[in-house]
Amino acid sequence: MDISEFVQHSLGRWRSQRSAHHLAFSHFEAVKSTIDIVALSTEDQGVIDLCKSYDIDPHTAVSPFRMSWEGESDWDDNEVIEGSCILVPVPDPDTPNRGKLLRDQGYAETVAAAGNYHLTEDGTFVLVTEYDRAAAEEKIWFVNPNLRCRVSLIKTSNGTGVVTASFASEIRSLSGS
């Protein structure tokens, strides 16, 4: 599976159940959300701007997409969680199963970020993103075309401590609406 296929499989509307484990105090958080993943053109102005901000030639980008989400957490019943961002994969020219994933600030993200991804031989997408004071590691894989799993770990920046481990099961919304 290459990154284009992975993005292709991901397009659509997903109904997500996510559990976050806040490890230090053994707290469970439950989040239900709807996620929309829509393909973008490499000619899209947002894609071009994001590539430029990382000094990357937009022609090396592959299968850019927009991800939007809207949901509710049991942590804070009054807050609706919503956001949207543009994501742009830029495969390594020499090792096409690896590359960078650029993400714009969009709304609801605090900063833009560039992570490093790779696809394992069993089709798991692994993304590692370093921030100033933290690092995130994410694994996403398809169980079947209509179910994907996502495990995200938030670590302290030195990589030793894991603060939050979360798991999302995402079912394709067949209604499409």
Next chain:
Amino acid sequence: MDISEFVQHSLGRWRSQRSAHHLAFSHFEAVKSTIDIVALSTEDQGVIDLCKSYDIDPHTAVSPFRMSWEGESDWDDNEVIEGSCILVPVPDPDTPNRGKLLRDQGYAETVAAAGNYHLTEDGTFVLVTEYDRAAAEEKIWFVNPNLRCRVSLIKTSNGTGVVTASFASEIRSLSGS
């Protein structure tokens, strides 16, 4: 990583936070438990009996262990979840990163079972177990020596429908008590 190393890394006491997503009705279940994993000898009578029941030479078994757990679910506050079973890896002679994992009925398991495991190149243990009317797929990996993640999927036996997706984050209990 081979199966002996994987079992070796798993020995000890773990504090587990597990979330089960019951997909059909978007229900979240939260379980907290303590898991003990203890090495057994290949001379252990329980190990020998389990091998015999599957017509397997006990000398081909590697790193057998006992797993015990005790916990509480928010699904039913009054019920204490506890159980214990013996697990016996039997590597394939030709492909040592693959093999069978035998499990006895112990207490709290409804039936004995033999699953097929393999270890991926990135050190993930993958176990597929077929039952009469269901199949289970489990992935376990270490984030660091003191944190392991476990994703379990319960599928209908034809493999198309996933009924439950669950995720456990397991932290080594350093107190050892």
